Amino acid sequence: MISLADLQRRIETGELSPNAAIAQSHAAIEAREKEVHAFVRHDKSARAQASGPLRGIAVGIKDIIDTANMPTEMGSEIYRGWQPRSDAPVVMMLKRAGATIIGKTTTTAFASRDPTATLNPHNTGHSPGGSSSGSAAAVGAGMIPLALGTQTGGSVIRPAAYCGTAAIKPSFRMLPTVGVKCYSWALDTVGLFGARAEDLARGLLAMTGRSEFSGIVPAKAPRIGVVRQEFAGAVEPAAEQGLQAAIKAAERAGASVQAIDLPEAVHEAWRIHPIIQDFEAHRALAWEFSEHHDEIAPMLRASLDATVGLTPKEYDEARRIGRRGRRELGEVFEGVDVLLTYSAPGTAPAKALASTGDPRYNRLWTLMGNPCVNVPVLKVGGLPIGVQVIARFGNDAHALATAWFLEDALAKSG
Amino acid sequence: MISLADLQRRIETGELSPNAAIAQSHAAIEAREKEVHAFVRHDKSARAQASGPLRGIAVGIKDIIDTANMPTEMGSEIYRGWQPRSDAPVVMMLKRAGATIIGKTTTTAFASRDPTATLNPHNTGHSPGGSSSGSAAAVGAGMIPLALGTQTGGSVIRPAAYCGTAAIKPSFRMLPTVGVKCYSWALDTVGLFGARAEDLARGLLAMTGRSEFSGIVPAKAPRIGVVRQEFAGAVEPAAEQGLQAAIKAAERAGASVQAIDLPEAVHEAWRIHPIIQDFEAHRALAWEFSEHHDEIAPMLRASLDATVGLTPKEYDEARRIGRRGRRELGEVFEGVDVLLTYSAPGTAPAKALASTGDPRYNRLWTLMGNPCVNVPVLKVGGLPIGVQVIARFGNDAHALATAWFLEDALAKSG
Numbered sequence: 001m002i003s004l005a006d007l008q009r010r011i012e013t014g015e016l017s018p019n020a021a022i023a024q025s026h027a028a029i030e031a032r033e034k035e036v037h038a039f040v041r042h043d044k045s046a047r048a049q050a051s052g053p054l055r056g057i058a059v060g061i062k063d064i065i066d067t068a069n070m071p072t073e074m075g076s077e078i079y080r081g082w083q084p085r086s087d088a089p090v091v092m093m094l095k096r097a098g099a100t101i102i103g104k105t106t107t108t109a110f111a112s113r114d115p116t117a118t119l120n121p122h123n124t125g126h127s128p129g130g131s132s133s134g135s136a137a138a139v140g141a142g143m144i145p146l147a148l149g150t151q152t153g154g155s156v157i158r159p160a161a162y163c164g165t166a167a168i169k170p171s172f173r174m175l176p177t178v179g180v181k182c183y184s185w186a187l188d189t190v191g192l193f194g195a196r197a198e199d200l201a202r203g204l205l206a207m208t209g210r211s212e213f214s215g216i217v218p219a220k221a222p223r224i225g226v227v228r229q230e231f232a233g234a235v236e237p238a239a240e241q242g243l244q245a246a247i248k249a250a251e252r253a254g255a256s257v258q259a260i261d262l263p264e265a266v267h268e269a270w271r272i273h274p275i276i277q278d279f280e281a282h283r284a285l286a287w288e289f290s291e292h293h294d295e296i297a298p299m300l301r302a303s304l305d306a307t308v309g310l311t312p313k314e315y316d317e318a319r320r321i322g323r324r325g326r327r328e329l330g331e332v333f334e335g336v337d338v339l340l341t342y343s344a345p346g347t348a349p350a351k352a353l354a355s356t357g358d359p360r361y362n363r364l365w366t367l368m369g370n371p372c373v374n375v376p377v378l379k380v381g382g383l384p385i386g387v388q389v390i391a392r393f394g395n396d397a398h399a400l401a402t403a404w405f406l407e408d409a410l411a412k413s414g
Numbered sequence: 415m416i417s418l419a420d421l422q423r424r425i426e427t428g429e430l431s432p433n434a435a436i437a438q439s440h441a442a443i444e445a446r447e448k449e450v451h452a453f454v455r456h457d458k459s460a461r462a463q464a465s466g467p468l469r470g471i472a473v474g475i476k477d478i479i480d481t482a483n484m485p486t487e488m489g490s491e492i493y494r495g496w497q498p499r500s501d502a503p504v505v506m507m508l509k510r511a512g513a514t515i516i517g518k519t520t521t522t523a524f525a526s527r528d529p530t531a532t533l534n535p536h537n538t539g540h541s542p543g544g545s546s547s548g549s550a551a552a553v554g555a556g557m558i559p560l561a562l563g564t565q566t567g568g569s570v571i572r573p574a575a576y577c578g579t580a581a582i583k584p585s586f587r588m589l590p591t592v593g594v595k596c597y598s599w600a601l602d603t604v605g606l607f608g609a610r611a612e613d614l615a616r617g618l619l620a621m622t623g624r625s626e627f628s629g630i631v632p633a634k635a636p637r638i639g640v641v642r643q644e645f646a647g648a649v650e651p652a653a654e655q656g657l658q659a660a661i662k663a664a665e666r667a668g669a670s671v672q673a674i675d676l677p678e679a680v681h682e683a684w685r686i687h688p689i690i691q692d693f694e695a696h697r698a699l700a701w702e703f704s705e706h707h708d709e710i711a712p713m714l715r716a717s718l719d720a721t722v723g724l725t726p727k728e729y730d731e732a733r734r735i736g737r738r739g740r741r742e743l744g745e746v747f748e749g750v751d752v753l754l755t756y757s758a759p760g761t762a763p764a765k766a767l768a769s770t771g772d773p774r775y776n777r778l779w780t781l782m783g784n785p786c787v788n789v790p791v792l793k794v795g796g797l798p799i800g801v802q803v804i805a806r807f808g809n810d811a812h813a814l815a816t817a818w819f820l821e822d823a824l825a826k827s828g
């Protein structure tokens with residue numbers, strides 16, 4: 001993978017020119033794309049900007065995020081060739097920081113579940129995960145140092161785990177979702193893919209100008225609460241193997257680790273996530289559902305057809321349960337600095353299964369709004385396994401610092 | 415004005431056909447539009463739908479709300495002729511309920527402060543208010559029974575007061591803002607203009623299917639807390655005259671009315687509203703600001719230029735103050751059913767002043783997220799004065815029931 005931090009340091013010292021860094025990504029895309037199919041569009045004319053902290057950084061943008069100079073097709077026939085007027089705010093944040101938008105990456109239709117053509121860069125017989133399939137695969141394949149995705153259930157952390165990249169789903173609404181095709185306004189969250197936690201911190205610093213992302217270093221002796229989310233069902237042995245390897249490495253590196261039971265109100269919040277998601281999707285995609293029903297991708301269409309009867313009363317009750325879960329989860333963080341849990345139920349599903357995998361270990365955290373960072377831990381059968389580090393709402397910098405601690409701990413123990 | 419409830423009753427009994435009701439609006443637009451200039455586009459081919467609770471109801475849509483069959487120009491040269499792909503969810507809610515979208519109504523550029531060509535239907539020498547100028551004027555002029563607007567500071571309640579219409583700014587996020595041009599994602603709220611509170615209730619019932627809007631009747635003996643928002647500065651005598659008339663009528667009709675002091679934390683929330691609004695506007699309008707700066711309307715451009723230095727730290731602190739204000743405001747509602755306050759500082763400004771009026775009595779409530787309903791009270795110098803009824807968050811039905819009580823009380827005392 002290409003490290004954003006490494007590129008920045010080499011560009012800073014003059015060892016590498018911004019245009020050479022961009023050329024490296026163009027070449028890597030040429031080399032890997034025909035195998036991985038991560039891009040909807042590759043802008044071969046894209047060049048480096050002359051200034052800004054992200055000069056020389058090639059970024060891929062998930063194709064549900066508006067770009068003024070490239071179509072934005074939502075992974076759907078309905079938007080074939082659709083050209084938005086303006087760049088989404090998150091794209092403008094990157095451009096203003098000096099980044100180069102090198103292309104649009106594949107997305108499942110409207111960021112739902114129907115697989116794209118993208119293949120897992122670690123084994124092309126497997127899925128890269130979804131819905132941010134192209135962004136995870138492009139970073140995991142070493143084509144680009146940074147990509148934007150979105151998560152409504154598990155669409156950033158899960159594909160990152162499957163593709164062996166770092167990724168952050170930041171605190172809800174730290175990054176604006178304006179100009180991002182909406183699925184659920186209470187859940188949709190823009191996230192970043194990169195090689196390591198440090199790269200994500202530098203990306204967020206450049207995009208937001210938030211001082212908390214400046215000077216992040218690995219956390220020291222963090223207090224880690226392990227949650228296995230039993231309410232979400234059982235994991236495959238590979239996922240448990242990954243979690244245990246992470247725990248062992250963290251303990252050796254000085255962390256205090258304890259198992260934590262999440263309060264009942266938090267289990268309940270996990271349970272009602274789909275009600276909020278599906279109720280809002282029916283409103284967000286009302287035009288597509290009414291006017292282009294038969295052109296909607298089949299898995300999404302079936303899901304919308306099945307949830308057409310959700311009522312405002314069920315939705316309001318789900319929102320109340322979500323708020324209660326958020327309050328009680330806040331108390332959990334009084335005893336620990338971060339939580340640690342599975343990023344996915346196992347390794348990436350075989351492509352033949354026509355599945356992007358299951359978001360059941362992610363969806364709670366999207367609803368709660370906490371920052372989550374994927375840390376790649378090991379490979380099982382050639383496919384990556386990751387764990388996610390979850391910090392208190394608003395404490396994205398701490399999630400990144402602890403992920404960095406864990407990366408270092410794993411590197412030492414590996 | 416045309417009452418939606420009256421139309422529904424006449425259509426229900428067969429006294430009026432849906433197409434005749436739409437034809438009435440076409441004729442009213444033909445008659446008044448050359449004087450009032452409320453519409454960006456009037457779809458003269460629009461016909462009634464055959465079914466649905468809003469069959470025969472002609473609706474005007476503020477021109478920052480996406481429509482699939484009419485351009486959406488945001489009141490700005492930058493979007494001249496811009497044709498969105500899809501209808502915004504709020505437009506789809508209307509269409510599914512049987513409504514007829516009869517045209518797009520004028521908006522100040524990006525729903526900010528630069529006046530449109532629209533004139534006040536009560537006196538064309540005066541402003542209709544903004545930013546939902548066309549929607550307020552079209553309903554106030556009796557052209558259409560229903561219109562959609564949006565409020566970020568005071569852009570629904572203020573123009574409603576100036577144009578003598580009822581209007582509701584519902585609880586934050588009851589109506590989705592997907593497909594509505596964003597100015598501030600923490601504040602933007604879609605609202606409805608109609609002749610009376612009953613009409614708004616019927617509009618919301620049809621759009622949302624929420625049972626709480628079914629069977630609303632005037633509130634009985636409500637406990638009303640009067641807040642004068644002294645922290646927002648002084649009003650003109652006409653506004654105080656309107657508030658006192660409303661208080662007197664309410665007391666005569668059996669309400670208990672008491673003056674209330676809002677907690678200090680709520681004053682503070684009023685103070686920081688512009689920080690949240692302007693910080694988010696710089697992100698929401700980043701593309702326009704960077705790529706089309708000189709084409710941005712002059713008052714908005716000056717406002718953006720002046721607030722370019724707002725920091726994430728100031729914004730985060732403002733958000734914290736907003737949350738504290740919301741908590742403490744919740745306690746105020748333990749002693750009263752609704753609050754009553756000014757809808758605007760006075761009557762509509764003269765057109766020559768090139769002002770859409772001041773949102774200083776509205777912006778607190780937009781930030782707090784509570785439902786607000788404008789009730790027209792009286793006229794001073796031929797121009798309407800309104801008051802706003804504010805209910806607890808989520809209790810939109812109660813705000814409408816109390817507004818209806820007040821309308822009846824004023825009709826009796828008038």
